[in-house]
Amino acid sequence: MTTIYSAKKIITMNPARPEATHVAVRDGRILGAGSLAELEGWGDYTLDERFAEKVIMPGLVEGHSHAMEGTLWRYTYVGYFDRMDPNGKVWSGLDGIEGVLDRLREADAAMEDPDAPLPGWSLDPIYFNNERVTREDLDKVSTTRPVGIMHASGHILNVNSKALEMAGLMKTGLNNPGVPLGKDGLPTGELKGPDVMTPVGIHVGFDRDMLACDEQGLVDFAKLCVRSGVTTATDLAARLPDEAVDMMSRVTARENFPTRIVPLRFHHGVTPEELIAHVLELKKKTSDRLRLGMIKVVVDGSIQGFSARMRWPGYYNGAENGLWYISPEHLKQIINSSLENNIHIHTHTNGDEATELVLDCMEEGLLKHPSRDHRFTLQHCQLADTAQFRRMSKLGMCVNLFANHHFYWGDEHYNLTVGPERAERMNACATALENDVPMAIHSDAPITPLGPLFTAWCAVNRLTASGRTQGETEKIDVDEALYAITLGAAYTLKLDGEVGSIETGKRADFAILEDDPESIGGENLKDVRVWGTVQDGRIFPASEL
Amino acid sequence: MxxxxxxxxxxxxxxxxxxxxxxxxxxxxxxxxxxxxxxxxxxxxxxxxxxxxxxxxxxxxxxxxxxxxxxxxxxxxxxxxxxxxxxxxxxxxxxxxxxxxxxxxxxxxxxxxxxxxxxxxxxxxxxxxxxxxxxxxxxxxxxxxxxxxxxxxxxxxxxxxxxxxxxxxxxxxxxxxxxxxxxxxxxxxLQSFEHDGGFSADRSTHSTSQFETKFFALNNSIDVKALAEELAEVPEIVRAKGFVQNEDGVLKTLQLVGQRFEITPAPNEVEAGIVVIGMKPLPELKTLAATG
Known part of the structure; x- marks a missing residue:
């Protein structure tokens, strides 16, 4: 059974024939892309013209996202930017604290149980002139139920008095840098850092498995993928206990599940030996739409949380250097065992010192275990300098840069965290490509919204939220950006032989677009409209989710 | 806890x-x-x-x-x-x-x-x-x-x-x-540095190969500060705690960790006496022995 789809334009990402008018699909895979006459040679077919006025691209690949974005949409969105939920509703951005409180009041009014917690997410006071939300503000929403809103960065939580009471923290005499106090000596309701957030977070609906998605969350995450043209997405860092793996296997196997999910096993909480053993077990459970068997190692924290590890001269505002989340010994052990066992690792490094450590450990590991095609990938890697990109290239490493970051937090990095010079070189896409480092770009959803075409726009324009161009020389062109969100990302997952381009033998994974990203202009890339996706030949219109 | x-x-x-x-x-x-x-x-x-x-x-x-x-x-x-x-x-x-x-x-x-x-x-x-x-x-x-x-x-x-x-x-x-x-x-x-919950280790004479614990019942009064300074100078002592009758007859709590010490009023109804824990062998602590 062969179907040939016609399209206004097919962007193949295959340099031998970059454009086509038709693509033939059989059994969920691509027979070929070309003209109708060329494809007719495959025998009997049905001509499907539903995409005749659309542009078809390879299904987009998000190389760094978290399926928990699906779960978060059950909470109240209070972000500054407009954002689409899994059901296609666009929630308008809120430009001040009053707007945030109004939206929370609406949510409060819609809840029947007066004691149930009210969680909100994606607050970002940077856009409110850094005016902080206080517990008194949130008390205006409710004094009976615990209310808590998570910042967009995920590093800070603001709560009301009721939530503090429930956690036993409505008292004076607290002495913790993560708990700022008001003039009355009581906490202001702002809680900074995971350890401080947890004891209160559980009372406002942000509980232990927030980083893991549940069944509904996974289904909702997949809807967001369809709406943004994504057919393959990572769930980058989960503990992956048996229950979660069973749930994910069951849900992704459903005939109407539209996304290939690639979950990576988080290194924390187990010894290197246990980690390797677990991942080898996980590999056996891999399936077509659930690709298991990779490791994510978190090396440091975040730049805006001042927990990233920085080389000299450190933070622009003089903040103390950040935190290591793994020792060099354990990192080396994981790298060495993974090279021995052919396990694929992605490392989270934000600061350039953390990146340097990974490069050092890789260099040492590869001497002992030469590996021709390991494709270990530095994730975020936001502050790497040119010398570090040269080393990545020599060591056969890939990079997945956080292109969205300089739009959302670029101004803050410029003014506060790393200062002008390093802010301009952050997420150095052009330098990566000049040095032949295989590169992807990412959203880190839910930290920023899932949407590779938006991410591509960020990398092409390097605009910050205030409208400044930050790092002119690190801009890449539209073709390079489109490659990064398809084959580039697929390569970092060792899936480039299966997905990422439209050519004979590959999966019939397509992003179906209303506009042509190649001709709309780099400055308009984010405005390309997505009709939906085709995944393994199955058609998923966003309008019918 | x-x-x-x-x-x-x-x-x-x-x-x-x-x-x-x-x-x-x-x-x-x-x-x-x-x-x-x-x-x-x-x-x-x-x-x-x-x-x-x-x-x-x-x-x-x-x-x-x-x-x-x-x-x-x-x-x-x-x-x-x-x-x-x-x-x-x-x-x-x-x-x-x-x-x-x-x-x-x-x-x-x-x-x-x-x-x-x-x-x-x-x-x-x-x-x-x-x-x-x-x-x-x-x-x-x-x-x-x-x-x-x-x-x-x-x-x-x-x-x-x-x-x-x-x-x-x-x-x-x-x-x-x-x-x-x-x-x-x-x-x-497992000692407490944060608050004074009373000395509970004094009844225990638990010792290991490297440390020993000595208890001195202090029947006589003594200049507590001078005593503390003296004990602080003994490198083998890692910790001492007890209740000591000061020269003025007032009972004091003495806590010593390494070279730091603290003297505070003693709680009611406690008996004078001090426990010293240190590296083996503890030298002879003449002042304490004399006071006891």
């Missing part, structure tokens, strides 16, 4: 210390929280039940791994019946124990007793110069109330003194104790 945080870099002897404390719990129901079970070699005969994240041990002790969520593990532990007598929280090799202690202090069910940081005498200075780990190691030392200068048997006497001076300079005010195989009396390891 009192909490003692145990920090220190990889290979400094944290796991050995935890095992040593478990074997010498002496009736205390200890709850050990470790980042991961890893190399924790709990003798099989001590294990009563093992359900993955929690290992129940004989004598009411328990060992839990907290993985990536320490705070949730602590909140779960607060619901445990019967409640443990003391929580020992082993932090990861790269963690800053002071930050962990700060987080623990936010939980109403817990009170922080102190931070003990282990160092490997052979490698600590090298690590403190490491390209990547230097500031982490130094911040760990600054956070400590007690530093165990462990594996002391592996370095020469000359080096011991120099190392001790170096550590003294790097730490704020920690008591430095020289140990071998992480062996330290449980009363010292």
């Amino acid at each position: 009192p909490v003692t945080v145990i920090g220190g870099y990889l290979g400094s002897g944290k796991t050995t210390l935890v095992n040593h404390l478990l074997r010498n719990a002496d009736g205390r129901r200890l709850a050990i929280l470790v980042n991961e079970f890893g190399e924790l070699p709990i003798d099989a005969d001590l294990i009563e039940a093992d359900d993955g994240d929690v290992i129940s041990l004989t004598g009411g002790c328990v060992c839990c791994s907290y993985g990536n969520d320490l705070m949730m593990a602590l909140m779960d532990m607060a619901k445990m019946e019967p409640r443990p007598d003391h929580i020992i929280l082993e932090s990861s090799g790269v963690a800053l124990p002071g930050a962990i202690a700060g987080s623990v202090s936010l939980l109403n069910d817990y009170s922080l007793d102190g931070i003990l940081v282990l160092t490997d005498a052979e490698t600590v200075q090298e690590r403190a110069n490491d390209k990547y780990m230097a500031d982490t190691i130094l911040r760990q030392l600054q956070d400590a109330n007690i530093i165990l200068l462990n594996k002391i048997d592996l370095i020469s006497d000359d080096k011991k003194a120099a190392l001790n001076d170096w550590l003294q300079e790097k730490t704020q005010s920690a008591t430095i104790i020289h140990t071998q195989n992480s062996v330290v009396p449980i009363e010292i390891a």
Whole structure:
């Protein structure tokens, strides 16, 4: 059974024939892309013209996202930017604290149980002139139920008095840098850092498995993928206990599940030996739409949380250097065992010192275990300098840069965290490509919204939220950006032989677009409209989710 | 529930210390929280039940791994019946124990007793110069109330003194104790630096190969400050605590850790007497002997 789809334009990402008018699909895979006459040679077919006025691209690949974005949409969105939920509703951005409180009041009014917690997410006071939300503000929403809103960065939580009471923290005499106090000596309701957030977070609906998605969350995450043209997405860092793996296997196997999910096993909480053993077990459970068997190692924290590890001269505002989340010994052990066992690792490094450590450990590991095609990938890697990109290239490493970051937090990095010079070189896409480092770009959803075409726009324009161009020389062109969100990302997952381009033998994974990203202009890339996706030949219109 | 945080870099002897404390719990129901079970070699005969994240041990002790969520593990532990007598929280090799202690202090069910940081005498200075780990190691030392200068048997006497001076300079005010195989009396390891809950170790004469404990019943009055200064000068003494009748006849509480001491009014209805814990052999403490 062969179907040939016609399209206004097919962007193949295959340099031998970059454009086509038709693509033939059989059994969920691509027979070929070309003209109708060329494809007719495959025998009997049905001509499907539903995409005749659309542009078809390879299904987009998000190389760094978290399926928990699906779960978060059950909470109240209070972000500054407009954002689409899994059901296609666009929630308008809120430009001040009053707007945030109004939206929370609406949510409060819609809840029947007066004691149930009210969680909100994606607050970002940077856009409110850094005016902080206080517990008194949130008390205006409710004094009976615990209310808590998570910042967009995920590093800070603001709560009301009721939530503090429930956690036993409505008292004076607290002495913790993560708990700022008001003039009355009581906490202001702002809680900074995971350890401080947890004891209160559980009372406002942000509980232990927030980083893991549940069944509904996974289904909702997949809807967001369809709406943004994504057919393959990572769930980058989960503990992956048996229950979660069973749930994910069951849900992704459903005939109407539209996304290939690639979950990576988080290194924390187990010894290197246990980690390797677990991942080898996980590999056996891999399936077509659930690709298991990779490791994510978190090396440091975040730049805006001042927990990233920085080389000299450190933070622009003089903040103390950040935190290591793994020792060099354990990192080396994981790298060495993974090279021995052919396990694929992605490392989270934000600061350039953390990146340097990974490069050092890789260099040492590869001497002992030469590996021709390991494709270990530095994730975020936001502050790497040119010398570090040269080393990545020599060591056969890939990079997945956080292109969205300089739009959302670029101004803050410029003014506060790393200062002008390093802010301009952050997420150095052009330098990566000049040095032949295989590169992807990412959203880190839910930290920023899932949407590779938006991410591509960020990398092409390097605009910050205030409208400044930050790092002119690190801009890449539209073709390079489109490659990064398809084959580039697929390569970092060792899936480039299966997905990422439209050519004979590959999966019939397509992003179906209303506009042509190649001709709309780099400055308009984010405005390309997505009709939906085709995944393994199955058609998923966003309008019918 | 009192909490003692145990920090220190990889290979400094944290796991050995935890095992040593478990074997010498002496009736205390200890709850050990470790980042991961890893190399924790709990003798099989001590294990009563093992359900993955929690290992129940004989004598009411328990060992839990907290993985990536320490705070949730602590909140779960607060619901445990019967409640443990003391929580020992082993932090990861790269963690800053002071930050962990700060987080623990936010939980109403817990009170922080102190931070003990282990160092490997052979490698600590090298690590403190490491390209990547230097500031982490130094911040760990600054956070400590007690530093165990462990594996002391592996370095020469000359080096011991120099190392001790170096550590003294790097730490704020920690008591430095020289140990071998992480062996330290449980009363010292788990003592409280944060609040005065009365001296409970005085009835225990628990000792190990390296330490000894002496009790002096003090029948006569003495200048407490002078006594404290004298004891502080005895390098073998790591800790002393008791109630002493001052020259003016008023009963005082004397607490001494290393070279630091504190003199406060004594509670009502206590008897004069002092416990001294120190490295073996404790020299003859003539003033105390004379006062008793």
